[in-house]
């Protein structure tokens with residue numbers, strides 16, 4: 422006999438949702454679920470309970486003292502804590518999980534999270550994990566939301582899907598392994614590129630928007646995204662890259678591409694460089710229509726942090742963008758295959774790179790500049806050293822060193838981060854609106 426599925430309303434009457442870790446993402450979920458009519462209980466660190474009572478006094482969810490109390494009460498518990506600590510925190514509260522409850526997490530790499538659940542949860546508990554592929558201030562509508570059903574029935578999955586439906590995100594069902602492979606290709610290497618830009622600017626003591634060398638739409642996108650990353654918490658990026666073994670390979674390959682391309686540039690090997698980059702272009706962008714690119718300089722021109730009106734543009738060697746395509750080619754990655762599971766930053770990075778490689782003869786102009794014009798050599802040398810340093814820190818798995826390097830660069834940009842973030846938000850909104858328009862136009866064409 423077939424059972425009829427309960428309605429959302431019935432589920433909301435029966436089920437309690439628990440959130441462990443009420444930081445940026447945990448708080449976003451707790452708010453959205455409770456505002457949609459679910460009973461939500463949550464906790465942050467027990468030693469901060471008294472302070473947090475005041476902080477969360479006006480929220481529509483209930484603050485409990487610790488993860489034991491959340492775990493005993495809730496039917497679906499989401500751990501939204503630092504990736505580095507997931508095993509320790511699950512080992513603490515996991516054994517208190519209500520009989521038959523479902524457990525999941527929000528950390529950005531699923532392998533270690535699932536291993537923690539398997540290691541510390543009683544065997545009657547189910548496992549369905551989540552990953553919202555966007556930051557806490559991005560509108561959740563239409564953004565990818567990965568659901569990893571690891572140990573659960575169809576009814577359990579149905580319940581979780583009903584719960585997250587209020588976010589109006591795009592559901593993507595993946596295994597933990599698939600998720601980690603894809604996010605290494607997309608997120609980890611994107612962050613490595615923008616982290617390296619920031620470190621390089623800091624090393625030469627130069628804000629990119631204060632020099633006429635860095636003028637133009639592509640340069641604005643680079644600076645804004647780099648600032649956006651440095652205005653976030655270091656542990657988000659460290660956890661995502663260090664805990665994901667596939668990410669180590671990607672980031673190392675990226676840094677190797679940077680170093681090899683830079684060597685060709687300074688040796689004046691224009692023909693070799695051209696052949697290598699065109700091969701990579703043909704592999705990555707073979708299907709791209711030049712008249713239907715995601716981005717252009719005109720959109721991005723509007724988002725400059727510079728106080729000066731834009732003057733003549735100084736052509737740039739764009740080492741960071743040439744190297745990403747080179748490394749995709751060498752790893753056999755077609756980034757468009759992952760678009761369903763991509764973050765806003767990755768889509769912008771891809772859009773900017775696509776523009777450079779597919780618009781007119783921009784690529785060939787860029788190769789010429791890279792070999793003959795020495796204006797960017799100092800920047801490129803520092804970028805090469807920075808990308809190698811980040812690859813070493815990540816593959817060595819050193820959280821402390823990651824934090825130190827991240828915070829050193831963050832300190833350099835501190836006076837500008839608030840303004841840069843506001844501008845970056847506008848830029849991202851414009852780009853995402855444009856992506857949505859393009860998708861709607863493409864859907865309308867399907868008979």
Ligand SMILES: NC(=O)C1=CN([C@@H]2O[C@H](COP(=O)(O)OP(=O)(O)OC[C@H]3O[C@@H](n4cnc5c(N)ncnc54)[C@H](OP(=O)(O)O)[C@@H]3O)[C@@H](O)[C@H]2O)C=CC1
Pocket residue numbers: 441442443444445446447464465466467488501502503504506510527528529552553554555556557654656657658660661
């Ligand atoms: N920020 C983002 O853009 C995204 C982040 N993620 C992932 O989501 C997770 C959460 O990230 P985010 O919200 O940004 O990070 P936050 O640092 O803002 O939130 C984590 C929260 O967990 C708290 N915490 C630590 N230990 C415990 C404990 N024992 N019990 C309860 N709470 C505890 C932390 O407290 P304290 O700070 O005092 O240690 C903090 O408030 C991370 O794994 C991150 O990688 C996923 C998608 C996007």
Ligand SMILES: O=C(O)C(=O)Cc1ccc(O)cc1
Pocket residue numbers: 528529553554555556608650657661764765766767
């Ligand atoms: O868009 C990005 O790459 C971000 O910087 C925000 C982010 C960070 C961590 C995640 O696991 C998902 C999204």
